[in-house]
Amino acid sequence: MSNVIAFALVGVGLFCLGLYALIVQAHLLRKILAINIMGSGVFMIMVALAKRGADGPDPVPHAMVITGIVVAVSATALALTLMLSLSAASGSAKLSDD
Amino acid sequence: MQDQSEQRIIDDPTQVSPMLRLLIALLITLLAIGLGNAVLSLSTSTAGLTQIVNSQMAQSGVSHPVTAVLLNFRGYDTLLEMVVLLLALLGVWAIGEARYQEIAPGPVLDTFARLLVPILILVAVYLLWVGAHAPGGAFQAGSILGAAGVLLLLSGWRPRYPLMALPLRMTLILGPMMFVAIAAITFIIEGQLLTFPVNQAGTLILILETAATLSIGITLAALFLGGQPQYENEKSK
Numbered sequence: 001m002s003n004v005i006a007f008a009l010v011g012v013g014l015f016c017l018g019l020y021a022l023i024v025q026a027h028l029l030r031k032i033l034a035i036n037i038m039g040s041g042v043f044m045i046m047v048a049l050a051k052r053g054a055d056g057p058d059p060v061p062h063a064m065v066i067t068g069i070v071v072a073v074s075a076t077a078l079a080l081t082l083m084l085s086l087s088a089a090s091g092s093a094k095l096s097d098d
Numbered sequence: 099m100q101d102q103s104e105q106r107i108i109d110d111p112t113q114v115s116p117m118l119r120l121l122i123a124l125l126i127t128l129l130a131i132g133l134g135n136a137v138l139s140l141s142t143s144t145a146g147l148t149q150i151v152n153s154q155m156a157q158s159g160v161s162h163p164v165t166a167v168l169l170n171f172r173g174y175d176t177l178l179e180m181v182v183l184l185l186a187l188l189g190v191w192a193i194g195e196a197r198y199q200e201i202a203p204g205p206v207l208d209t210f211a212r213l214l215v216p217i218l219i220l221v222a223v224y225l226l227w228v229g230a231h232a233p234g235g236a237f238q239a240g241s242i243l244g245a246a247g248v249l250l251l252l253s254g255w256r257p258r259y260p261l262m263a264l265p266l267r268m269t270l271i272l273g274p275m276m277f278v279a280i281a282a283i284t285f286i287i288e289g290q291l292l293t294f295p296v297n298q299a300g301t302l303i304l305i306l307e308t309a310a311t312l313s314i315g316i317t318l319a320a321l322f323l324g325g326q327p328q329y330e331n332e333k334s335k
Contacts, residue, residue: 008137016130023122024114045137050146058146059163063172066164066237067179070314073241074186077321081190084324 007048014041028083028093032076039072159299161231168235169303173292176236177277180310183317184274196325201254211253218246226311230300236273236307240314247319262327270320273313276306 018038022031043065050061087093114122151163151171158166168176203211222242229235257266280302281291288295294302320327 002142005137005140005142009134012130012133012137015133016126019129020123020126023126024119026114049137049140052141052143053145053148054143055145055148055152056163058148059151059167060147060172062164063167064175066168066235067176070237070241070318071179071182071186073318074183074321077318077324078186078189081193081324085193 004048004051008045011041011044011046011048014038014044016041026094028086028095029080032079032083035079036072036076039068043068157296157299159294159296159301159303160229162229162233162235164233165229165235165303165307168237169306170292170294170299173277173281173306176310177274177281177292180274180277180313183314184270187270187317187321190321190324191326194325195328196323201252203253207253211249211255215246215250218242218249222246222311222315226307229307230304236310237314239307239311241318243311243315244318244322247315248322251319251322257327266316266320266327269312269316271313273306273310276309280306 015038018034018036018041021034022038025031025034046061046065047057050058052058083093090096148163151167154171155161155163155166158170160166160170222239225234225242226236226239227234229239277292284293284295285291
């Protein structure tokens with residue numbers, strides 16, 4: 001069972017690393033990558049914590065994660081397109097302060 | 099222009115001052131400790147919803163619990179997730195048109211794509227079929243199909259005008275439309291949305307999954323184009 005907790009803790013670590021990068025990094029591509037790492041951390045926590053029962057893993061979090069992964073990919077694609085059109089319009093892939 | 103912006107990425111990874119970075123790092127360490135504590139304080143043996151799912155498996159029409167949850171017990175979620183995918187694609191299409199560049203793939207990529215795409219399509223069909231009783235299903239198969247599409251697009255293949263207009267759009271909405279249609283039919287017959295009759299559940303799930311696989315795969319590949327395909331220009335050529 002300690003395996004489960006270890007994987008969940010790694011998920012927490014990934015989430016926090018991603019959050020740090022999301023705040024600190026200015027470039028939007030890095031922010032999008034950071035959000036993806038945060039999402040991967042959340043998925044990892046969910047998948048790890050699903051396997052706490054005696055009779056196999058809980059299928060409900062697994063079903064949520066599998067759809068979540070595909071939705072995350074499409075959201076990333078939308079974010080990247082927004083970033084590209086911002087950098088085409090303003091010449092910089094960073095958000096201005098105002 | 100492009101060199102300049104690339105240079106900026108390398109030169110200036112951050113605009114945050116070192117003191118502030120330290121403060122943020124400290125705060126996030128605190129958050130990590132708190133979250134870690136929360137994970138550690140969870141009970142190490144909870145069955146969760148496993149037993150509820152297992153007790154209903156006989157009525158689901160499939161024998162793999164994840165597929166049963168995805169397509170039967172929580173069909174609403176999957177329906178809405180298909181719509182989210184479609185919305186993301188509509189967002190991408192609203193932002194701009196796909197930038198079309200002539201790509202001449204190297205011989206390696208060219209041969210590789212020719213060899214791999216049929217295999218990927220075969221794997222997608224297998225995953226779709228095996229989802230009824232083993233890990234697999236619409237989302238996995240759709241992702242593989244999307245990967246095949248991305249590989250084709252990377253190697254310079256572009257579908258021509260008639261394929262990019264109506265057939266593309268019909269395939270994109272096939273999954274959500276099939277979900278809505280089956281939801282409407284079950285609403286009329288059973289009185290509730292997406293409540294499958296036990297005997298037909300397996301067939302209905304297979305139909306839904308096939309439609310969803312096609313839509314997911316084509317949506318992911320279309321997202322990779324990064325904009326609405328410019329078929330108008332091709333038509334006038």
